[in-house]
Amino acid sequence: MLKPVLFTIMTAAASLPASTAAAGQRPAVEQAHANQTKLDESDREFLEEAGQGGLLEVRLGQLAQQRAASPDVKRFAQRMIDDHSAMNKRLAALAQQKGVPVQQELSREHREEVDELSRKTGAAFDRKYMSEMVDDHEDDVEEFEEAAKDAKDADVKRFATTALPLLREHLAMARQVYDKVK
Template identity: 70%
Template structure:
């Protein structure tokens, strides 16, 4: 008795059942299994990097809750935890619809940032954390502006566009608090 065999074909970075690949979907039509919409490489990279950045914001906020001296820095850190946790959840929903996995853990570079900041305390931590938050949010605003204009997928573009005002607000807050803790 012969058993049916399930074949898979590697297309780009996605592995599709042979029946889907044979229909030409996934390779050109951006349509995968069960109606999943496949993202362009740039959109997929944006989703993955935004997920990694969101995880970093939450983790650094948690560290700041323990190590910061300034109540204002601690309030900012809590805001980062709350806002980026919510954004991460929205991003995960978009990514799941598109068949993309968002990171669940920090990569090596981001873990190193957390480890480095975790060694500081008090006002030294406040200055380093707020400097990191300004740099990080400047980078985020630029990436989200680009995605809000250039993303091919409407849901990815919508996520970037909807999240951008909050990132700009975070950047303005970070700059203001950085100015206060710099001189301490």
């Protein structure tokens, strides 16, 4: 009696991919794998690095809210928290669509950066934080410009292109605030 039931289950399972393929659909796991394998390695790396960078921007902004002395630095930090949190959500949705895992925790290197900065307070914190924000946004703009130009995937290219004006604005703001606190 068990054999006919097992045979029916196996037959149904074997016919599922064929029936969904015939309907022009793929099972979710198969679709995620197809998206993952379609993404160029450089596009994948860009998404992963952008995700880590966004997490770092938010975490450092939160730290600046606690430790900065300058109201300008605190305003800049809040802007980083707000803008990069929103950008991180868009990036996470894109990465999930493309089958790229998005880390929710900072890398060891970024944790060390946060730890080093957390040892400073007041004006010393302001100078170091804003110096890092200038350097970081210079790197971000360069990486996003490259992805906007060279990404193979149209969605990755569009994400980089639409994020660039905001990152350029952040860089200009970071330079302006850094000039006030250095």
